[in-house]
Amino acid sequence: xxxxxxxxxxxxxxxxxxEALPMNLTSGAHDRVRRRRTTLAVLTATAAVAAIMIGTxxxxxxxxxxxxxxxxxxxxxxxxPSPASAPPTPVPSGSASTPQTPTPSSKGPAGGAPxxxxxxxxxxxxxxAGNSSVPGxxxxxxxxSAxxxxSAxxIGSGPGNSSVAGNGPGGGVLxxxxxxxx
Amino acid sequence: MDDEANARFGExxxxxxxxxxxxxxxxxxxxxxxxxLVQSALAKTLVxxxxxxxxxxxxxxxxxxYREQVSWWRRRRYHRETPVGLPxxxxxxxxxxxxxxxxxxxxALSRLTPAHRTILVLxxxxxxxETQVAAVLNCSVGSVRSxxxxxxxxLREMLPAAEFAELRP
Numbered sequence: 001x002x003x004x005x006x007x008x009x010x011x012x013x014x015x016x017x018x019e020a021l022p023m024n025l026t027s028g029a030h031d032r033v034r035r036r037r038t039t040l041a042v043l044t045a046t047a048a049v050a051a052i053m054i055g056t057x058x059x060x061x062x063x064x065x066x067x068x069x070x071x072x073x074x075x076x077x078x079x080x081p082s083p084a085s086a087p088p089t090p091v092p093s094g095s096a097s098t099p100q101t102p103t104p105s106s107k108g109p110a111g112g113a114p115x116x117x118x119x120x121x122x123x124x125x126x127x128x129a130g131n132s133s134v135p136g137x138x139x140x141x142x143x144x145s146a147x148x149x150x151s152a153x154x155i156g157s158g159p160g161n162s163s164v165a166g167n168g169p170g171g172g173v174l175x176x177x178x179x180x181x182x
Numbered sequence: 183m184d185d186e187a188n189a190r191f192g193e194x195x196x197x198x199x200x201x202x203x204x205x206x207x208x209x210x211x212x213x214x215x216x217x218x219l220v221q222s223a224l225a226k227t228l229v230x231x232x233x234x235x236x237x238x239x240x241x242x243x244x245x246x247x248y249r250e251q252v253s254w255w256r257r258r259r260y261h262r263e264t265p266v267g268l269p270x271x272x273x274x275x276x277x278x279x280x281x282x283x284x285x286x287x288x289x290a291l292s293r294l295t296p297a298h299r300t301i302l303v304l305x306x307x308x309x310x311x312e313t314q315v316a317a318v319l320n321c322s323v324g325s326v327r328s329x330x331x332x333x334x335x336x337l338r339e340m341l342p343a344a345e346f347a348e349l350r351p
Binding site: 006008009012013014015016017018021023025026028029030 | 207217228306334
């Protein structure tokens with residue numbers, strides 16, 4: 001059962017529908033499908049690349065795959081002086097009697113400034129510093145090759161260089177020298 | 183998609199596009215919007231053409247069209263435009279259309295919401311039953327009934343009382 005109002009609605013709708021212009025929309029539908037597929041493919045590829053770029057560092061960090069980088073080794077300064085490798089300084093010996101070997105430590109008969117870092121054998125080795133392993137050290141020479149301690153102690157020790165190799169007269173740890181020091 | 187399926191889809195679209203466009207024009211009230219709606223529905227049908235070609239492709243296209251129209255309206259409902267004036271006269275239209283009653287009805291139909299207009303198109307233009315409309319819109323029969331009632335009531339409210347009196351028995 002239809003009312004006049006329903007008929008009016010039907011008639012009006014039919015009239016409006018006839019105003020539509022027929023168009024061929026098939027190619028447009030094909031283009032739209034193609035565009036949608038392209039967009040989907042691009043979005044999928046972008047998402048995959050983003051997932052790889054984010055996930056790879058996280059996975060590596062979680063598994064601890066990479067070895068930790070080695071700590072840098074400490075390097076010595078290139079020009080650091082080394083006491084052991086310091087070349088012996090030729091010292092003109094005050095005594096002509098023992099010219100056999102160059103004296104590595106003392107510059108003069110009274111002993112001089114050490115050319116390398118000295119190793120003190122003891123305070124005030126005395127005027128007859130000894131304990132030298134190098135023969136012919138002047139009196140007051142320091143210990144060993146790095147002699148030179150007690151430079152004041154050697155003053156006036158005279159030309160009495162020790163003829164005994166290795167034992168300077170009046171070494172600090174030796175008994176007092178029988179020779180006069182003055 | 184192979185060439186045969188493409189050819190069959192092209193044949194179907196060429197044959198049924200005018201009828202689909204008429205329905206879309208009723209739904210949207212605008213030629214360009216109707217074309218856009220039909221094209222979108224055809225594109226969605228093309229994607230599933232393999233599984234649809236042995237069934238009822240036109241029913242699928244119409245269902246997509248109606249649902250999409252309601253979806254578009256829901257998406258744009260907060261910034262949609264409502265016509266406030268009379269539609270411009272079209273050159274060469276039917277002289278019978280110039281009657282006040284039909285002009286008023288056209289204006290009232292154009293001012294309905296797309297959801298209400300869709301219900302009226304399905305019920306009064308497509309002549310579908312309430313059950314069929316419920317199946318197309320994926321809602322219950324009671325919902326179709328209530329929406330139809332609200333749409334018709336809205337039309338009656340919008341028609342001028344003097345013109346509406348002519349329709350009273």
